Amino acid sequence: MLLYIIKRILYMIPTLILISILVFFLIELPPGDFFESYVNELLAAGETIDPKHIEYLREEYGFDRPLWERYLKWAGGLLVGDLGFSFEYELPVREVIGDRLIFTIIVTFFTIIFTWLIAFPIGIYSATHQYSWGDYGLTFLGLLGLATPNFLLALIMMYLANQWFGTAIGGLVDPEYIDKPFSLEKFLSVLEHIWIPVIVIGTSGTAAMIRRVRANLLDELRKPYVTTARAKGVPEFKGLIKYPFRMSLNFFIADIGSILPQVISGAEVVAIVLSLETTGPLLIQALQSQDMYLAGSFLMLLGFLTVIGVLISDIALAFLDPRIRLQGGVSR
Amino acid sequence: MRVNLAGQFIRLCVSCLFMLGIAAGSWASEVPFFEDKVARGELPSVKQRLPYVPFVVDFEAEGKKIGKYGGEMNLLMGKAKDIGQMTVYSYARVVGYAPDYSIQPDIVRSFDVKEGREFTFHLRPGHRWSDGYPLTSEDFRYFWEDIIKHPELGRKGVPSELLVDGEEPIFEVIDALTFRYTWRKPNPAFLPSLAKPSPLYIYRPAHYLKQFHEKYADKAELDALVEAMNVKDWMSVHTRLQRQRRPENPDLPTLQAWRNTTKPPSTRFIFERNPFYHRVDTLGRQLPYIDKVIMSIVSKEVIPAKTGTGESDLQARYLRFDSVPFLIQGEEKGNYKTHLWSLGKGSQIALFPNLNTNKPQWRDLVRDVRFRRALSLAINREEINEAIYFGLASPSANTVMPESRLYKAEYADMWTEFNRVKANELLDEIGLTERALDGTRLLPNGERLEITIESAGESTEETDVLELIADHYREIGVKIFVRASQRDIFRRRAYSGDTVLSVFNGLDNAIPSAQMSPKELAPTAQPQLQWPKWGQYVETNAKAGEPIDLDGAGKQLQLYTSWMEATSYESKKEIWHQMLKNYADNVFSIGTVNNSRQPVVVSKDLRNVPENGIYAWDPTSYFGIYKPDTFWFDR
Numbered sequence: 001m002l003l004y005i006i007k008r009i010l011y012m013i014p015t016l017i018l019i020s021i022l023v024f025f026l027i028e029l030p031p032g033d034f035f036e037s038y039v040n041e042l043l044a045a046g047e048t049i050d051p052k053h054i055e056y057l058r059e060e061y062g063f064d065r066p067l068w069e070r071y072l073k074w075a076g077g078l079l080v081g082d083l084g085f086s087f088e089y090e091l092p093v094r095e096v097i098g099d100r101l102i103f104t105i106i107v108t109f110f111t112i113i114f115t116w117l118i119a120f121p122i123g124i125y126s127a128t129h130q131y132s133w134g135d136y137g138l139t140f141l142g143l144l145g146l147a148t149p150n151f152l153l154a155l156i157m158m159y160l161a162n163q164w165f166g167t168a169i170g171g172l173v174d175p176e177y178i179d180k181p182f183s184l185e186k187f188l189s190v191l192e193h194i195w196i197p198v199i200v201i202g203t204s205g206t207a208a209m210i211r212r213v214r215a216n217l218l219d220e221l222r223k224p225y226v227t228t229a230r231a232k233g234v235p236e237f238k239g240l241i242k243y244p245f246r247m248s249l250n251f252f253i254a255d256i257g258s259i260l261p262q263v264i265s266g267a268e269v270v271a272i273v274l275s276l277e278t279t280g281p282l283l284i285q286a287l288q289s290q291d292m293y294l295a296g297s298f299l300m301l302l303g304f305l306t307v308i309g310v311l312i313s314d315i316a317l318a319f320l321d322p323r324i325r326l327q328g329g330v331s332r
Numbered sequence: 333m334r335v336n337l338a339g340q341f342i343r344l345c346v347s348c349l350f351m352l353g354i355a356a357g358s359w360a361s362e363v364p365f366f367e368d369k370v371a372r373g374e375l376p377s378v379k380q381r382l383p384y385v386p387f388v389v390d391f392e393a394e395g396k397k398i399g400k401y402g403g404e405m406n407l408l409m410g411k412a413k414d415i416g417q418m419t420v421y422s423y424a425r426v427v428g429y430a431p432d433y434s435i436q437p438d439i440v441r442s443f444d445v446k447e448g449r450e451f452t453f454h455l456r457p458g459h460r461w462s463d464g465y466p467l468t469s470e471d472f473r474y475f476w477e478d479i480i481k482h483p484e485l486g487r488k489g490v491p492s493e494l495l496v497d498g499e500e501p502i503f504e505v506i507d508a509l510t511f512r513y514t515w516r517k518p519n520p521a522f523l524p525s526l527a528k529p530s531p532l533y534i535y536r537p538a539h540y541l542k543q544f545h546e547k548y549a550d551k552a553e554l555d556a557l558v559e560a561m562n563v564k565d566w567m568s569v570h571t572r573l574q575r576q577r578r579p580e581n582p583d584l585p586t587l588q589a590w591r592n593t594t595k596p597p598s599t600r601f602i603f604e605r606n607p608f609y610h611r612v613d614t615l616g617r618q619l620p621y622i623d624k625v626i627m628s629i630v631s632k633e634v635i636p637a638k639t640g641t642g643e644s645d646l647q648a649r650y651l652r653f654d655s656v657p658f659l660i661q662g663e664e665k666g667n668y669k670t671h672l673w674s675l676g677k678g679s680q681i682a683l684f685p686n687l688n689t690n691k692p693q694w695r696d697l698v699r700d701v702r703f704r705r706a707l708s709l710a711i712n713r714e715e716i717n718e719a720i721y722f723g724l725a726s727p728s729a730n731t732v733m734p735e736s737r738l739y740k741a742e743y744a745d746m747w748t749e750f751n752r753v754k755a756n757e758l759l760d761e762i763g764l765t766e767r768a769l770d771g772t773r774l775l776p777n778g779e780r781l782e783i784t785i786e787s788a789g790e791s792t793e794e795t796d797v798l799e800l801i802a803d804h805y806r807e808i809g810v811k812i813f814v815r816a817s818q819r820d821i822f823r824r825r826a827y828s829g830d831t832v833l834s835v836f837n838g839l840d841n842a843i844p845s846a847q848m849s850p851k852e853l854a855p856t857a858q859p860q861l862q863w864p865k866w867g868q869y870v871e872t873n874a875k876a877g878e879p880i881d882l883d884g885a886g887k888q889l890q891l892y893t894s895w896m897e898a899t900s901y902e903s904k905k906e907i908w909h910q911m912l913k914n915y916a917d918n919v920f921s922i923g924t925v926n927n928s929r930q931p932v933v934v935s936k937d938l939r940n941v942p943e944n945g946i947y948a949w950d951p952t953s954y955f956g957i958y959k960p961d962t963f964w965f966d967r
Contacts, residue, residue, distance in 0.1 A: 032820045040819045043859050044790065046677070046840035046949035047530055051858075051871065056488030082562075089412055090572070090580070091597060092562065099597050158634075162641055169641055170634040171599075175406075175626075178600040275631040275638075277599050285411070 005315060012307050019303040020078070023296050024071050027287070033063060034087045034290045041289070061087065074293060078300060084293030088286065093297045097279060103172050104278040106190065107197055108262060114202040115209055122206075123213025127221060128240065130214075142210045145203030154200045154273045161196060168193075170275030197274055201267045212251050220244035253316050260309030261302045364401050365623045366607055375607055376464070378618050383456035385441050387611040389619065389962055394431055396940045398613055399964030404624040405938070408644045410632030415592065415601050416530075416578040417649065418627065422588040422620075423956030424610070426453070426526045426534060433737075433845045433951055435523050439467075439587055439610065448518030448899035449496075455509040460608040461585035465539045469511040474538035476503045478545060485545075485567055493525035493532050496896075498873075518899050524848050529953035533576040537585040544570045589620040589961040601627040611961055620961035642666025645935040646963070648673070648947055648954065653721070653793070656931050667936050672724070672929040676948025678839025678852075679730035679923030680721075681797045683707070683785065684861035687882060687920075690829035693775055694783075697762075698832065699882055704919040706758040708747045710808045713925055716800050720793065721928050729916050730838035730923030735946060737845055738908050746916040748923065755808045764809075773809035782811040786825060786834045789816035794835055797924060827864045834861050838923050841950040846905040848951065853911045854892035855885055862920050884918040937965045 035054050042049050058064055062073065074084055083093035122142065126135040161167040168174055172193050177186040220226065221244050229239045268280035275281075279298065286295035362370060362378050369375040391398060409417060428438040437443055441456040459467045480486045480494075490500045494513075501513040513522070525532045542548035544557070546566050554566050561569055573581050579592040586592075587610070590603035603625040611619040630638060635650040640662035651659070659670045685698035685707070697703050713727030728744040759773060764781065766774040773781040787794050798814045805812050812833075817825070825831045839852050851857070855866035858877070863885055868877030870889065880886045888911060895907040930947040940963045946952050 030820075031824055036823075037820050040823050043823075044788070044819060046837075048840075048857070048859075050492050052489055052492060089597060090575075090578070096597050158637070168643065169638045170630055175600060175628055178628075179594065179598050272631045272633060275634045281631055 083297035086294040119209035127217035142207035146207035216248035256313040257309035261305040383459035399621040403965035462606040621964035673947040676946040678842040682838035683922040688865035706755040709755040725925035725928035736843040788822040854888035
């Protein structure tokens, strides 16, 4: 087992290098660079700019160097935890992202809890009452949530919240709490705002979750051990939760790999519509303005978390479910 | 010693003035916001904080009412970068534009210009930075000698506004409050560049910045700072801490009406009144009236919605004409009014035939003035105005607006009447008489006269107007397609000559005075979509681009050069008129309508905001020349 883990960790190194190369060159791929988009943005606003100044900026930030040299510098920085410099904010990337990370984690945490709270009971109900009206009805509701465009739902809910409850439009806290340390009032203000993004982002994830719980549970319910348990007189609910439900959770553990990066990226489009101070809008803006290092380092962070997440879920699966064998066939 | 004596003499005179002032009214009463601080002795009284000769805003002439102190003004911005708008709005400049767009002293008390090449500035005695340190010639010397002329800090060279034919000025400090720039030839671009919304800052708070400059600072301390800020050298420290346009450094002393107190990154920037600000109202009370300006950074998509619920006290940025019905609907509940200001662009949407296109058959065509005129005559501007702008805009060529003293109706009307017959005649005259079955004209080589109009894809308004124009052009046998791309790609294609016809907004400054540069009318810069290669050629001193080989355009450049050398107001005006006329006659860009509207949402409690204004970057600095320091809350 230990050997397996070590091997997996070693595999991560080339994977990450590959990711970093892909990220860097994909961002570089579109024509132009940050300074060109910067100039064009100024032109669109009617400003003029001294071409000399742009030349100087390019030089100052090392854009006169060849691509591979810039890549090595950036990647080298990443190794020692230096995420580079954001041109747009004129601040180190670490400072720009750091500030928003907390809010992103809060939103995602609540969203995941929300999704689970809704999806598990419905999934279990649908599986145990397969093809009943309840099954169809609830599945329909879940699919409706999946099919409604998130941004539209966000707009409508934001408008209604403003009309009915007078909640300020957009944002995660009332303006007066921004940049204040966390306090009870601030937390309450966050709660007042957070339910909208949680519901909006949550509804889209719920349907998929319901279907997966249902399918996995159905597989288990048909197995002989369930019949045996029933025959032995195990109460229906206990017989459901204790064995088949637990067995059906494998997919759930395999999901951890994707949850980890999700926790810090948040839902981008919804976050823009709702003007959330999360990392999603930051990433999109950075990509649009070709703010190289901000976008690159952030994507790299996501890549790293994905790799770690997959590793964790693989190890957890191996531990939790003895049926999953390591190194195909060795212990068969 | 002598300087000291002189200073004392001035003080004496000024205190006499003060006495008169007190007799006349409530001269320089204390600002309530600072009362406590003054009482505790943390801040000198307002009398000592104001320059001896403050800038007295002429309330009567500007139609403003004397206001009350206090309040917080909320603004919404879409990007962290937008905190730069604060220096655009508050608009304290060395010299700035007066309401009639003439240049007047602002931070300086006065200036003298000799032969258009020698500029002497006199500072206001007793004028102080926001931290209370006196503003002197040293601050200007610091910029010139220790930044621009510093071998390393000044690597990027002397700003182009300070160069005449590549030659830099001689800078002299005359005394503590007087300094002079001298060129060998006239430099008409100098004063306007100081008055611009994003001006050339020729001063820096020397007393503050010296601690980050290798020449003055202790090396060990500076090295420690470089280490702490994790940057490569002391110059990065200096550059980062001295930014004027984006007031990111809360410790940086400023001369603007409000100073930033929030360190980025943040989504809420709080600007507090500058205790040493140099402007007063007619009663001699120190401006600004409003204590704090709060700038919230939200995503720009929600700004119209947020404004509609009254979350902004003064908003125009990120609002568009299409949200007006929504904004008006929310007025009652949101306690605001929606004013419609006019947009100060030469044309809201203009077409630019690319005279540098690298497709030979098209180049000959767009260089034929008859073709450009035909394209202009075929547009039904009335219809565009009615259909898209509710009839509120004015049909016009891409030229100056009536608000400009250089306006003549003939410039706006030249080749803009809707005349399909004449347009068709002109095209026939060029020899485009063959037509395909559907009526589209054929080029001499048999190709169909189908043009792709390239757009930066920034607004649906553009697409709507182009749809109408496509209909108009079909009637004269010209078929157009619209290709919306993205800003950067749009520019690249135009610069390289892949574009034949592009669409963008017209002249950026449509209310110029003769003192402002007629740069936009001549090939002078690459971003000019009708002649990017010629512009680049001129801009780079023939290092890149192509030489001008079209008479009309060459004439514009010649006129521009003679404007640069002209010293008298009259001759400058004369040159402007010639350029405007030549530009209109040659139809170098095809205008549609101008004077279209910009919604400006103003809190019902906010006073002194004009109901009708011009919303433009240059020369009005958006709200800048309407003096937001005189706005106040009637609550």
